[in-house]
Amino acid sequence: MIFVIDDDEIMAECIARAVKKETKVFSNAITAISALNDEVPELIFLDILLDGPDGFTFLNELASYQDTAKIPIVIVTSLDVSNVDLSQYNVVGILSKDNMTPQEIKKYVDQI
Amino acid sequence: MEQEVNGILVAAHELKAPLSVLRQLALSFDFEEPAPSLEHIRSEMVSVSERAIKQVNDLTKIARLEDGLFTMEPVSVRAVCDDVTRELDYLFRYNKRELFVKYSNKAKLVTANRDLLHSVVYNFLLNAMHYSGEETRSELCINDCHDKVKISVRDFGPALPMDVWREMKRGWIKKPTSIAMRPGSSGLGLYIASKFSRYMNANVGAVRHRDGTSFFIELPVSTQARLF
Numbered sequence: 001m002i003f004v005i006d007d008d009e010i011m012a013e014c015i016a017r018a019v020k021k022e023t024k025v026f027s028n029a030i031t032a033i034s035a036l037n038d039e040v041p042e043l044i045f046l047d048i049l050l051d052g053p054d055g056f057t058f059l060n061e062l063a064s065y066q067d068t069a070k071i072p073i074v075i076v077t078s079l080d081v082s083n084v085d086l087s088q089y090n091v092v093g094i095l096s097k098d099n100m101t102p103q104e105i106k107k108y109v110d111q112i
Numbered sequence: 113m114e115q116e117v118n119g120i121l122v123a124a125h126e127l128k129a130p131l132s133v134l135r136q137l138a139l140s141f142d143f144e145e146p147a148p149s150l151e152h153i154r155s156e157m158v159s160v161s162e163r164a165i166k167q168v169n170d171l172t173k174i175a176r177l178e179d180g181l182f183t184m185e186p187v188s189v190r191a192v193c194d195d196v197t198r199e200l201d202y203l204f205r206y207n208k209r210e211l212f213v214k215y216s217n218k219a220k221l222v223t224a225n226r227d228l229l230h231s232v233v234y235n236f237l238l239n240a241m242h243y244s245g246e247e248t249r250s251e252l253c254i255n256d257c258h259d260k261v262k263i264s265v266r267d268f269g270p271a272l273p274m275d276v277w278r279e280m281k282r283g284w285i286k287k288p289t290s291i292a293m294r295p296g297s298s299g300l301g302l303y304i305a306s307k308f309s310r311y312m313n314a315n316v317g318a319v320r321h322r323d324g325t326s327f328f329i330e331l332p333v334s335t336q337a338r339l340f
Contacts, residue, residue, distance in 0.1 A: 014136040078128050097132040098165050
């Protein structure tokens, strides 16, 4: 199972299509955090600017629990996060919404 | 002023989100039987949205110029021009335009910001393509000019109106709307190029020809280049 967290419904749908695996789409961090109680996904595609708590809050939440700290995360954003220290999180990749392709999205899924 | 800058940044982000979605939607099309015409439409959708995203990103950069976030460093002019021509090659061919490139500079490095210079050349070339008729060519040239390197882009479109030429001669363009200079243009690309050039302390200008216009930027040769 792969989680896609993005408040833009169409963008989330595009990512889910590119993944070509079973996905659950969440429009905000709170519902995604709740879903983690029932299921630990293999990979999470995470937007940063979300309605309510942002992607960094979600990353902190994830890192604070033993069972979720090691879930690989791919950040999908239009922000420039190159200067942000992400070393404390299990971020395996960063995709820019400006120029990412379905192939690049799929590549992360294939690496699981 | 700060409020205005914040407004531009918020607006840019709001504009970029739907453009990114459009681009992603175009890339998501799965054709059961790929048809060349559909592939063309898809390519155009991706290309148009990418150009718009680039302009929105450039607007964001303009809003941040005053923060001095863009480092000036030794930059290879040819490498930047190569990147831009590679990026625009498809678009020129798709629109049945020819892109002619001539490098005759010996100085390799200039003092500039790579991203900003990339945007200046990109906007000059896009402008040239827009104003060149079918089957005509645009020329990208790099020449040494004393202690400067000159990048010029020549098109064979309508001549530049006198008032815009004067603005360019003065060194920069105050606002994009005044450059409705040539038909069908908001002048946004040249406004962006003008702003970025000014930030890099580069000379920017235009030359009127009887059969078109050349836009140019002159950048100081990097003193570090003398070490080689």
